[in-house]
Amino acid sequence: MMKKIVTPITDSAIIDTLKYAMRNGPLPYVRERAHAVLLSSKGYSLAQIADIFGVQYQTISQWVDDWECLGIQGLYKDHGGGKPTIYNDQEIERLAELIAEEPRRISYAQAKLEEETGKRASLKTLKRAAKKNRFGI
Structure with a gap:
């Protein structure tokens, strides 16, 4: 089985942005996801990161996929959760x-x-x- 990780990040501006988001992100989950992306970029396996954050492997996998597809925007959730509204x-x-x-x-x-x-x-x-x-x- 091939080890899934974030494509190594070499751009120092992106690394600095992720570090800033990890420390000063507007929401706790943004800080957590930025940290997970940085760890993955450093070579930590998704299983190791899942263990560090106390979440499922699939959760970390989704965070990595969101980062790969959307970049910084991928650190944010699509919605706030909960049931969708009844009315448009x-x-x-x-x-x-x-x-x-x-x-x-x-x-x-x-x-x-x-x-x-x-x-x-x-x-x-x-x-x-x-x-x-x-x-x-």
Whole structure:
């Protein structure tokens, strides 16, 4: 089996950027991934890196693949995790309109939106969407 590692990094600017991201990255997972890429570039195996970070081999493999394909952007996650939103941008805009019509009756917005989109959501979900988008409930 061939040992999978990051293509050796020889550009000092990239190494400096990764070191900076490792120490000062905006999010803990960015710092961790930058560190993992640096270790892989130095010849550590993915199994060794997985052991160092206490994660699965496949996780490190994905980090390396993301780095190889996307560079620095690969250190960041595609999304924040969690369940995808129920409503698209246009439906969120419609929710804002409905809330503006009847700001004290979110159940009105819930019924109207369900009627228009065919998508069912709880009052809690609608309140969360309104709060996230600053609709002023």
